[in-house]
Amino acid sequence: MSQPVRRAAAPLRRGPIRAGQNFAGGVFLLLLAALALYLARDLPQGTLRSMGPAMLPDWLAYGVGACGLAMVVMSLLRDGEDLEKSALRGPVVVLIAILAFAVTIRPFSMGPLSLPGLGMLVSGPLAIIIGGYATEDVRLRPLLILALSLTPFCMVLFGDLLNLPIPIFPQSFANLFPAGWSQKDVLRATALVLTVAALALYLTGRRRPATRIDVVVDEDES
Amino acid sequence: MGDLISNLNLGFSIALSFQNLGLAFLGCLVGTLVGVLPGVGPIATIAMLLPITFGLEPVGALIMLAGIYYGAQYGGSTTAILVNIPGEATSVVTTLDGHQMARQGRAGVALGIAAIGSFFAGTVATVVIAALGAPLTKLALIFGPAEYFSLMVMGLVFAVVLARGSILKAIAMIILGVLLSTVGTDLETGQERLTFGLPFLADGIDFAVLAMGIFGVAEILRNLDHTETRDVVHQAIGRLLPNREDFRQSYMPVLRGTTIGAILGILPGNGAVLGPFASYTVEKKLAKDPSRFGRGAIEGVAGPEAANNAGAQTSFIPLLTLGIPPNAVMALMVGAMTIHGIVPGPQVMTRNPDLFWGMIASMWIGNLMLLIINLPLVGLWVRLLKVPYHLMFPAILMFCCIGIYSINSLPTDVMFIGLFGIVGYILIKFGFEPAPLLLGFVLGKLLEENLRRALILSRGSLETFIERPISAVLLAIAAILLILALLPSIRKGRDEVFVE
Numbered sequence: 001m002s003q004p005v006r007r008a009a010a011p012l013r014r015g016p017i018r019a020g021q022n023f024a025g026g027v028f029l030l031l032l033a034a035l036a037l038y039l040a041r042d043l044p045q046g047t048l049r050s051m052g053p054a055m056l057p058d059w060l061a062y063g064v065g066a067c068g069l070a071m072v073v074m075s076l077l078r079d080g081e082d083l084e085k086s087a088l089r090g091p092v093v094v095l096i097a098i099l100a101f102a103v104t105i106r107p108f109s110m111g112p113l114s115l116p117g118l119g120m121l122v123s124g125p126l127a128i129i130i131g132g133y134a135t136e137d138v139r140l141r142p143l144l145i146l147a148l149s150l151t152p153f154c155m156v157l158f159g160d161l162l163n164l165p166i167p168i169f170p171q172s173f174a175n176l177f178p179a180g181w182s183q184k185d186v187l188r189a190t191a192l193v194l195t196v197a198a199l200a201l202y203l204t205g206r207r208r209p210a211t212r213i214d215v216v217v218d219e220d221e222s
Numbered sequence: 223m224g225d226l227i228s229n230l231n232l233g234f235s236i237a238l239s240f241q242n243l244g245l246a247f248l249g250c251l252v253g254t255l256v257g258v259l260p261g262v263g264p265i266a267t268i269a270m271l272l273p274i275t276f277g278l279e280p281v282g283a284l285i286m287l288a289g290i291y292y293g294a295q296y297g298g299s300t301t302a303i304l305v306n307i308p309g310e311a312t313s314v315v316t317t318l319d320g321h322q323m324a325r326q327g328r329a330g331v332a333l334g335i336a337a338i339g340s341f342f343a344g345t346v347a348t349v350v351i352a353a354l355g356a357p358l359t360k361l362a363l364i365f366g367p368a369e370y371f372s373l374m375v376m377g378l379v380f381a382v383v384l385a386r387g388s389i390l391k392a393i394a395m396i397i398l399g400v401l402l403s404t405v406g407t408d409l410e411t412g413q414e415r416l417t418f419g420l421p422f423l424a425d426g427i428d429f430a431v432l433a434m435g436i437f438g439v440a441e442i443l444r445n446l447d448h449t450e451t452r453d454v455v456h457q458a459i460g461r462l463l464p465n466r467e468d469f470r471q472s473y474m475p476v477l478r479g480t481t482i483g484a485i486l487g488i489l490p491g492n493g494a495v496l497g498p499f500a501s502y503t504v505e506k507k508l509a510k511d512p513s514r515f516g517r518g519a520i521e522g523v524a525g526p527e528a529a530n531n532a533g534a535q536t537s538f539i540p541l542l543t544l545g546i547p548p549n550a551v552m553a554l555m556v557g558a559m560t561i562h563g564i565v566p567g568p569q570v571m572t573r574n575p576d577l578f579w580g581m582i583a584s585m586w587i588g589n590l591m592l593l594i595i596n597l598p599l600v601g602l603w604v605r606l607l608k609v610p611y612h613l614m615f616p617a618i619l620m621f622c623c624i625g626i627y628s629i630n631s632l633p634t635d636v637m638f639i640g641l642f643g644i645v646g647y648i649l650i651k652f653g654f655e656p657a658p659l660l661l662g663f664v665l666g667k668l669l670e671e672n673l674r675r676a677l678i679l680s681r682g683s684l685e686t687f688i689e690r691p692i693s694a695v696l697l698a699i700a701a702i703l704l705i706l707a708l709l710p711s712i713r714k715g716r717d718e719v720f721v722e
Contacts, residue, residue, distance in 0.1 A: 021652055021653045022653070024652050025649075025652030028648065029398070032398065036401055039415075039416045040416060043415060048677055048682035049677065049678070051674050053408035054415070056400075056404055060397050060404065063397040064397050064398050067390055067391075067393055067397065070390055071390060081653065083651065084447075090442075091647060094643065095640045097616075097619060098439070098640035099640060102623070102627075102634070102640075105623075105627055106631075106633060108633060120624065127616070128617065128619070131616040132612070134446055135612045142613055146613055150617055150620060154620070154621075154624055158624060164276065164628045165628075165631060166628045
């Protein structure tokens, strides 16, 4: 999928910009260069003999800016590809899903807002289900099954087998279990429950005929 | 020669231990499993799986990572053949004839010859690494900061020349990458640079975060834009083992591909990318009937796949001997080594001979594992390839989040993969290739460090880079390459190579 199909640029053009993609790219580079120069404005340049912290960033920013300028100029002189139209839905929803994971995985506070750390038990399914809405052909049920089966898999893999220090569930959740249970017992029991739930959801949903299949399934595979 | 054998002996005694054998197997298996997923290249695969190796001791961790790398590479070829989707630049060529073979019901043979060709190439490359390791390490000892700086400049110029598309855009990406690497505390003066005053940027941008954002998340966003048309082969996979006729047609391409790939892979600046293209072009030129290419010629799979694997492996050479990662995958290896307290470079071989030779021996074992794992498991890969993307990407997304969180236990890292994902997506939309950016970022810190050191030694005189002979030669090569690439006639030829 790393090769999007490039079609010839549409002949319809307005204004002096003859290569929309290069123009936008050039402006983007100019903005980045300006940002870098602005951020490094107070740092000393130093001399070649003892370079200051800002010397290299400044040079590089000028380099990026020069490339950007060249691209803008070229986009006015030569024909090139136009910008592809793109939907906002994908990037926005994926970003929300990632942020949801980041703020729920462990205690988070920002200004007046503060969230308790909910661990992978909550943040994993959140990322999957919110993320799933990034595409238009979203169906909740398969996403739920996916979330309910991948979360216990990751809990057992990362928390139990690999012992990585990643929060799995909040302490208040562990307190619901009998006092004698260790963290690992709680983890395994929870994983088991989730897996069973996923399986139940999968089996009850099977009777309905599949509504849409978007990949061709061949029957004679052996 | 005696040294070589005793060194390899040491290596195999380590790599063949029960635990390391198991880790190599597991690495290859998991690597292939993730690498097979369309739209997940080796870089994203390794970044995602990096945390699983944290709990291991260094030798085992690196052996497993190397296994993951080969697995991901081979997984990419499998996807290229079965679905016509290249996982990354190096398997683009495999789609041309490999997928045609699959459509003719010869997918099994294509996969088989790819695995066998890769195994042969891997075997040769392992010996090349073992033989070149020691002499190149000695070479590294006469390198001063000026030479290192010039070598890296040459590497970056290579990357510009080898990048697809506009040269100007590739240069911009490289400079931007180096600029990103200067974010964080300045090592010599202790002042914070370009951090927006944010404390978590004081240590700079983490490489794994940037790589995961640009190659994991941005790739998801790019794929979401294109409606899914997946061309999974309908035909039966067919027999897996190539017959006598297939072997007769492909042994020379494999030999040539191995040579081409191994040589190009050593070049700094991701020379390995060029291997499959070069091999394909050579085979097409040498063929009696070039029109067969693009219609399922087995030579068009065997040669490039061998070149691909040979290059993938010899690209370890600059890392292990000079400490310079030649591409993004090797940069992730640097990250992994640093986590285990190993500084890559010429001293690894003398200080950690177990690790150095154990890893080299495990490369060969890894290649053997691939052969063993892949041939029987083809059916499983086919099934995985049929998972629709709208179910696959949420899973990839969650794995990315969990993976990146467990590296540093920082929620800000998770947020940053989102940010870099968006930036990477914008760059892709504007027609930039993200790979050179990552390489610039990887080499940026080393580049600045050596530039500063060289200038301190020369008391601020830039002439030091031309006065020192090795440095002058390296810079001259870089300059000539850049000029050649900009010449219109050669530029046309370069475009043709990538278009094919």
